[in-house]
Amino acid sequence: MSDQSFEPHATEFAPGDEGEGQVRTRILGYVVGLGLAVVLTVTSFFIAGTDLVWQPSIPVAIIVLAIAQMGVHLVFFLHITTGPDNTNNVMALAFGVLIVVLVIGGSLWIMANLNQNMMPMDQIMQMQR
Amino acid sequence: MAIAHADPHHVHGLDFAGAGHAGPASKRIVTGYGFWIFLLSDIVMFSCFFAAYAVLSGQTADGPKGSELFDLRSVAAETGCLLLSSFTCGLASIAADERETTLFQLAMALTCALGLAFLSIELREFASLVARGAGPSRSAFLTAFFTLVGCHGLHVSAGVLWLLTMMAQVTAKGFRADIQRRILCFALFWHALDIIWVAVFSVVYLLGAGQ
Numbered sequence: 001m002s003d004q005s006f007e008p009h010a011t012e013f014a015p016g017d018e019g020e021g022q023v024r025t026r027i028l029g030y031v032v033g034l035g036l037a038v039v040l041t042v043t044s045f046f047i048a049g050t051d052l053v054w055q056p057s058i059p060v061a062i063i064v065l066a067i068a069q070m071g072v073h074l075v076f077f078l079h080i081t082t083g084p085d086n087t088n089n090v091m092a093l094a095f096g097v098l099i100v101v102l103v104i105g106g107s108l109w110i111m112a113n114l115n116q117n118m119m120p121m122d123q124i125m126q127m128q129r
Numbered sequence: 130m131a132i133a134h135a136d137p138h139h140v141h142g143l144d145f146a147g148a149g150h151a152g153p154a155s156k157r158i159v160t161g162y163g164f165w166i167f168l169l170s171d172i173v174m175f176s177c178f179f180a181a182y183a184v185l186s187g188q189t190a191d192g193p194k195g196s197e198l199f200d201l202r203s204v205a206a207e208t209g210c211l212l213l214s215s216f217t218c219g220l221a222s223i224a225a226d227e228r229e230t231t232l233f234q235l236a237m238a239l240t241c242a243l244g245l246a247f248l249s250i251e252l253r254e255f256a257s258l259v260a261r262g263a264g265p266s267r268s269a270f271l272t273a274f275f276t277l278v279g280c281h282g283l284h285v286s287a288g289v290l291w292l293l294t295m296m297a298q299v300t301a302k303g304f305r306a307d308i309q310r311r312i313l314c315f316a317l318f319w320h321a322l323d324i325i326w327v328a329v330f331s332v333v334y335l336l337g338a339g340q
Contacts, residue, residue, distance in 0.1 A: 033219075063331065077215055103173065
C-alpha cells in the first residue's frame with residue numbers, strides 16, 4: 001500500500017497509537033491500566049455498600065472514583081496523553097468534555113430551578129379551563 | 130506538488146517550524162483523529178441521555194426505585210467482563226501491530242466472548258425487570274434507565290459485530306494498511322464503550338442503589 005511507505009516525521013500520533021515501544025513495555029502499560037482500573041472499580045463498589053464511611057460523602061466519592069477511572073482508561077487504553085505530539089487529540093477531548101459538562105450541568109441546573117419557578121399544578125389546571 | 134505550489138496561501142521563502150513543516154499527516158493519523166472526533170460526539174450524545182436520567186431519576190411515579198431493582202452483583206460481573214475485554218482488546222491491537230495472526234485472533238475471540246457475556250447478563254437483567262412489571266413504560270425513571278443502559282448495550286452489540294468483521298477481514302486480507310486502520314478504530318471504539326460503562330455503573334447503579 002502506498003500510504004504505508006509514506007510516513008512523515010512522527011510529529012503527532014493518532015489517538016490510540018503509542019510512541020515507539022517494545023512489545024513488553026506496551027503489554028506492561030495495559031497491565032498497569034487494568035490493575036488501576038480494577039482497584040478503582042472495586043473501591044467504588046465497596047464504598048457504595050459500606051457503613052464504614054460518612055454516608056453523605058459516598059456519592060461524591062463514587063463520582064470522583066469514576067472520573068479517576070475514566071482518566072486511567074484514557075491514558076492507558078486510549079493513549080491520550082499530554083505530550084506535545086498529542087495536542088490535537090487533547091484539544092478535541094477538552095472540547096468534548098466542555099460540551100458534556102454544559103449538557104449535564106446545564107440540564108440539572110435548569111430543571112432544578114424550573115421545579116421551583118413553576119406555577120403549582122392546580123393553578124395550571126385552573127387556567128386551562 | 131503542482132497543487133501545493135498553486136495554493137494561494139502557500140508563502141514562498143518562509144520556512145515554517147512546527148506542525149505544518151512535515152507535510153500532510155499520514156492516513157493512519159487522519160483516520161484515527163476523525164474517528165476520535167466521532168467518538169467524542171458519541172460521548173456527547175450519551176451525555177444527553179445521562180442528563181435525562183439525572184433529571185428523571187427521582188420521577189418513579191410511585192413505582193419501584195432503583196435501590197429496589199438493581200442487583201449490584203450482576204453489575205459487578207458486567208463490569209468485570211467489559212474491563213477484561215478492554216484489556217484483551219489492547220492485547221489484540223498489539224498483536225495486530227506485530228502481525229501475529231494467531232495471537233490477534235485469540236485475543237479478539239476472548240474480547241468477543243467477554244462482550245457476549247456482558248450482553249447476556251444485561252439482557253437477563255432487562256428481562257427480569259420487565260417480568261417484575263418494571264418495564265420502560267412503568268415510570269419516567271425506568272424510561273430514562275432503559276434508554277441510557279439500552280443505548281450502551283446497542284453500542285456493545287454493534288462493537289461485537291464489528292469485532293467479528295475484523296477477525297474475518299484479517300483472515301481474508303491479512304494485516305494490510307487499511308485493515309490496520311480499521312483495527313485501530315475498532316480498538317478506540319471498544320475502549321470508549323468501557324469509559325461510558327464506567328459512568329453508567331457509577332451514576333446509574335452505584336448512586337441509584339444508595340437512594
